[in-house]
Amino acid sequence: MLNEVTILNPDRFGNDTLLYRYNQMNLYVGQILPLVDRAVKMFYEIETATAGMSRSKKRRYVENRQHEIKINFEDKLRDLNNTQGEYLVRAINRNLGKTVYDILKGYNKPLKAVYYRTMGNFYGIDLDEVYRPEEHKNFEDIMKRYGY
Numbered sequence: 001m002l003n004e005v006t007i008l009n010p011d012r013f014g015n016d017t018l019l020y021r022y023n024q025m026n027l028y029v030g031q032i033l034p035l036v037d038r039a040v041k042m043f044y045e046i047e048t049a050t051a052g053m054s055r056s057k058k059r060r061y062v063e064n065r066q067h068e069i070k071i072n073f074e075d076k077l078r079d080l081n082n083t084q085g086e087y088l089v090r091a092i093n094r095n096l097g098k099t100v101y102d103i104l105k106g107y108n109k110p111l112k113a114v115y116y117r118t119m120g121n122f123y124g125i126d127l128d129e130v131y132r133p134e135e136h137k138n139f140e141d142i143m144k145r146y147g148y
């Protein structure tokens with residue numbers, strides 16, 4: 001039994017610049033996948049833990065987890081460049097089926113979610129973008145190659 005192999009047509013890209021961008025995307029996606037795994041896992045943990053809680057208890061629980069998230073993720077997220085941040089948001093949208101903005105709005109005060117969306121837009125990252133595989137074919141191909 002052999003593993004599945006994907007063979008890319010070298011003429012698919014048309015020129016060296018498009019091939020370079022594809023290879024760069026492949027590298028960046030490989031670098032952010034551990035963060036995506038942890039973020040998705042943490043999201044599902046929070047969802048299951050807060051399923052039967054009242055709004056105030058849920059808010060306190062999420063605030064405690066946000067402190068933990070800040071300690072574990074802040075340095076890693078600050079080290080990402082804008083393109084890696086964009087791919088991170090896209091991968092989270094793809095894996096959860098929700099936009100990052102909707103997630104932030106659900107767990108924070110609406111004004112704080114708007115602040116994060118504005119800051120993301122300032123750096124060229126759209127937190128409100130809905131993931132559509134047909135618009136991001138190369139990204140989808142790379143995610144499938146990594147087994148997602």
